[in-house]
Amino acid sequence: MTQEKLGPPTAPAVAEPPRAWTRSHLLDVDDFAPAELEVVMQTTDAMKEVLGRDVPRVPALRGKTIVTLFYEASTRTRASFELAGKALGADVINISAGGSSVEKGESLIDTVRTLQAVGADVLVMRHWAAGAPYLVARHLQAAVINAGDGAHAHPTQALLDLYTIRNHLGDVRGRRVVIVGDIEHSRVARSNIWSLLAMGAEVIVCGPPTLLPAGLRSQKASRPTVEENGREAMALPPVQVETNLERALEGAEVVMTLRLQKERMQGGLLPSLREYATLYQLNEERMSRAQTGALVMHPGPMNEGIEISPGLASSLQSVIEEQVTNGVAVRMAVLYLIARGTKQ
Amino acid sequence: MTTLAIRGGRVIDPAKSVDTIADLLIADGHIAEVGPYAGKDASETINASGLVVCPGFVDIHAHLREPGLEHKETIASGTRAAARGGFTTVCAMPNTEPPIDSAGMIEFVLRTAQTQGAVRVLPIACITRGRVGKELADLAELAQVGAVAFTDDGAPVADAHLMRSALEYAGMLGVPVIDHCEDAVLSAGGVMHEGWVSTRLGLRGNPAAAEETIVARDIALAEATGSHVHIAHVSTAGSVSIIRQAKSRAVRVTAEVTPHHLTLTHEAIIDAGEAPGGLAYDTNAKVNPPLRTQFDAEACAEGLRDGTIDCIATDHAPHAIQDKLCEFDTAAFGISGLETALGLALTALSLQEAVRALTIGPVRALGLDARIEGLGTLSAGAPGDVVLVEPEAEWTVEPETFASKGKNTPLAGRTLHGGVAATIYDGRIVFDGR
Numbered sequence: 204m205t206q207e208k209l210g211p212p213t214a215p216a217v218a219e220p221p222r223a224w225t226r227s228h229l230l231d232v233d234d235f236a237p238a239e240l241e242v243v244m245q246t247t248d249a250m251k252e253v254l255g256r257d258v259p260r261v262p263a264l265r266g267k268t269i270v271t272l273f274y275e276a277s278t279r280t281r282a283s284f285e286l287a288g289k290a291l292g293a294d295v296i297n298i299s300a301g302g303s304s305v306e307k308g309e310s311l312i313d314t315v316r317t318l319q320a321v322g323a324d325v326l327v328m329r330h331w332a333a334g335a336p337y338l339v340a341r342h343l344q345a346a347v348i349n350a351g352d353g354a355h356a357h358p359t360q361a362l363l364d365l366y367t368i369r370n371h372l373g374d375v376r377g378r379r380v381v382i383v384g385d386i387e388h389s390r391v392a393r394s395n396i397w398s399l400l401a402m403g404a405e406v407i408v409c410g411p412p413t414l415l416p417a418g419l420r421s422q423k424a425s426r427p428t429v430e431e432n433g434r435e436a437m438a439l440p441p442v443q444v445e446t447n448l449e450r451a452l453e454g455a456e457v458v459m460t461l462r463l464q465k466e467r468m469q470g471g472l473l474p475s476l477r478e479y480a481t482l483y484q485l486n487e488e489r490m491s492r493a494q495t496g497a498l499v500m501h502p503g504p505m506n507e508g509i510e511i512s513p514g515l516a517s518s519l520q521s522v523i524e525e526q527v528t529n530g531v532a533v534r535m536a537v538l539y540l541i542a543r544g545t546k547q
Numbered sequence: 548m549t550t551l552a553i554r555g556g557r558v559i560d561p562a563k564s565v566d567t568i569a570d571l572l573i574a575d576g577h578i579a580e581v582g583p584y585a586g587k588d589a590s591e592t593i594n595a596s597g598l599v600v601c602p603g604f605v606d607i608h609a610h611l612r613e614p615g616l617e618h619k620e621t622i623a624s625g626t627r628a629a630a631r632g633g634f635t636t637v638c639a640m641p642n643t644e645p646p647i648d649s650a651g652m653i654e655f656v657l658r659t660a661q662t663q664g665a666v667r668v669l670p671i672a673c674i675t676r677g678r679v680g681k682e683l684a685d686l687a688e689l690a691q692v693g694a695v696a697f698t699d700d701g702a703p704v705a706d707a708h709l710m711r712s713a714l715e716y717a718g719m720l721g722v723p724v725i726d727h728c729e730d731a732v733l734s735a736g737g738v739m740h741e742g743w744v745s746t747r748l749g750l751r752g753n754p755a756a757a758e759e760t761i762v763a764r765d766i767a768l769a770e771a772t773g774s775h776v777h778i779a780h781v782s783t784a785g786s787v788s789i790i791r792q793a794k795s796r797a798v799r800v801t802a803e804v805t806p807h808h809l810t811l812t813h814e815a816i817i818d819a820g821e822a823p824g825g826l827a828y829d830t831n832a833k834v835n836p837p838l839r840t841q842f843d844a845e846a847c848a849e850g851l852r853d854g855t856i857d858c859i860a861t862d863h864a865p866h867a868i869q870d871k872l873c874e875f876d877t878a879a880f881g882i883s884g885l886e887t888a889l890g891l892a893l894t895a896l897s898l899q900e901a902v903r904a905l906t907i908g909p910v911r912a913l914g915l916d917a918r919i920e921g922l923g924t925l926s927a928g929a930p931g932d933v934v935l936v937e938p939e940a941e942w943t944v945e946p947e948t949f950a951s952k953g954k955n956t957p958l959a960g961r962t963l964h965g966g967v968a969a970t971i972y973d974g975r976i977v978f979d980g981r
């Protein structure tokens with residue numbers, strides 16, 4: 204047993220954040236350049252190496268305090284960030300909206316002021332309201348990492364999905380990626396669209412019109428949707444929209460299916476789970492239209508038998524478990540890149 | 548007798564198609580004379596050369612928040628904001644706490660305005676008791692003590708049967724019913740216009756159709772009853788076209804548009820320059836009805852020009868800082884609008900169009916000239932309400948200088964053209980910005 208075997212005691216696998224990284228917050232990946240995504244991918248490789256060691260820890264963020272502030276329950280994302288922070292030697296404090304002052308009607312801004320006083324270096328936050336981390340980033344000196352805001356963004360999920368895809372396919376340029384399901388309410392889909400497009404993939408979103416975002420679905424409406432100044436074209440991602448899953452899957456190399464929330468039926472957006480499964484369930488038969496060996500992905504937690512067939516979920520094509528494993532490495536990379544920039 | 552002369556200004560009085568250099572004399576709180584040499588011997592004289600002299604502005608849609616919400620605004624602060632914006636008459640909306648749904652409440656507003664107000668306040672009463680859309684308030688009694696219109700603004704009457712009854716009953720009284728047109732089921736959860744910006748921000752959209760379906764319903768009911776319905780804060784191109792068709796059939800419908808719906812779009816919510824992540828989520832641009840597209844804003848301006856829309860109304864909706872300094876979803880709806888109304892109106896309209904839309908337009912829309920003779924004009928005998936406008940003045944919006952308690956505006960830092968030089972109410976100078 205030697206020091207070498209545990210890895211260098213102080214140096215992380217990557218010595219200094221590469222120059223392409225200048226961000227102090229991770230709010231979304233919508234404005235990421237390919238070079239920045241490359242930095243995250245390479246740093247994740249290094250973190251995966253760390254996680255493969257006998258003692259999967261480096262003290263890269265020793266002395267840093269990471270606070271996770273979750274206004275929505277999420278065991279897996281929070282656990283993933285906590286593991287990532289501890290693997291880098293940081294102190295991790297968890298605050299949930301239940302069981303703390305947050306519950307007693309304290310405003311988000313007051314909570315932020317408290318965190319400022321506590322001396323958090325990095326705030327990892329999940330919130331049910333789109334844009335909440337943007338508000339916090341404006342008022343908190345610490346770095347903010349968005350762990351999911353309403354139906355808006357979930358950047359670390361998009362980064363781990365990109366990492367998983369690249370592990371299997373290499374370069375994603377020109378690859379056909381299909382995202383199936385409740386796009387309207389999915390922050391996972393929205394963030395994935397941006398990072399995949401930035402890396403040159405062809406992105407198709409597929410679902411019933413009632414589950415497609417208004418800005419993407421109203422193409423047939425008589426009301427003009429393109430603004431006079433042409434900003435809409437710049438601001439909305441250039442994805443293809445397809446309501447027929449069979450057609451969408453033709454030639455796909457990656458298929459990502461999304462969790463269907465049962466509330467969508469009460470909301471009048473869908474007739475029944477049975478009809479949804481008939482039209483949009485990803486199964487072995489439908490996957491035969493995709494390219495042989497196409498990857499099957501799901502951000503979890505799955506409703507097996509609804510958006511995905513049990514057989515396909517556990518098939519060789521499925522990389523769903525790998526997504527979870529890569530989640531910790533990607534979050535280590537993000538925490539490392541972001542926290543290194545915060546003041547000592 | 549005190550007399551005030553305003554000399555050498557360009558007098559614009561759209562009611563009489565006047566646009567000329569003239570003097571104006573106010574005596575005993577009323578317009579005495581307009582002409583080339585009016586008021587040579589007045590006890591006080593204002594030199595208005597280089598300024599535009601027009602009737603005091605009339606706002607038929609303002610939330611003064613008193614009683615109950617005095618941390619957002621009071622009748623005292625709201626009427627000072629009005630004076631600063633050139634308004635000499637404001638109609639106070641009844642969504643206070645408790646709501647203005649009884650004679651006693653109307654009397655409270657009138658009494659408070661009398662003792663603390665800087666300008667004239669005309670109260671609007673609820674359509675339904677408690678503003679909950681279940682049963683009619685005592686409309687005749689409310690009209691008798693001074694309610695100039697009825698509305699459940701902010702909580703639109705969903706029940707079409709009740710709306711029809713309200714129109715029939717109010718028609719008997721000769722009082723208009725104002726509706727905030729919104730199908731609350733269709734717009735449920737919506738915090739901004741449904742379109743590309745809401746998609747981009749992941750925010751729930753309020754579709755244009757949620758307004759248009761109720762505009763169409765109200766017009767059908769006005770046509771069926773022969774009563775007068777006034778459509779508050781029109782925000783969509785579709786609403787403008789539905790109202791235009793109704794007016795061509797001589798349906799008794801009038802309509803207003805806010806300065807912000809004429810000039811701003813949903814892009815105000817996403818834009819912020821230096822915001823982290825590049826997305827502003829600007830809660831100060833959160834308003835109901837929501838800011839919509841350029842296409843809608845232009846249709847509203849066109850509607851105002853061709854007479855489909857009768858007037859501008861501010862929908863002044865002041866809020867406390869903490870009501871806006873929060874998540875976009877939880878932020879209050881509304882813009883503090885009295886003090887930027889003229890500047891925005893002049894962004895979209897010519898000077899003559901803007902003055903018409905702020906004076907005789909709103910007066911005729913609600914029939915206020917039947918209550919106060921000459922209101923919104925400079926006719927002899929009209930109230931001594933005058934505003935002096937500096938049309939070319941360039942100024943920067945600084946919310947901290949607002950007289951309103953509500954500093955909530957998406958225009959902070961914006962340069963506007965057209966300022967209020969002075970406001971005269973009842974023959975007295977109530978705001979002097981010269």
Ligand SMILES: [Zn+2]
Pocket residue numbers: 700701727779780835836
């Ligand atoms: Zn309203």
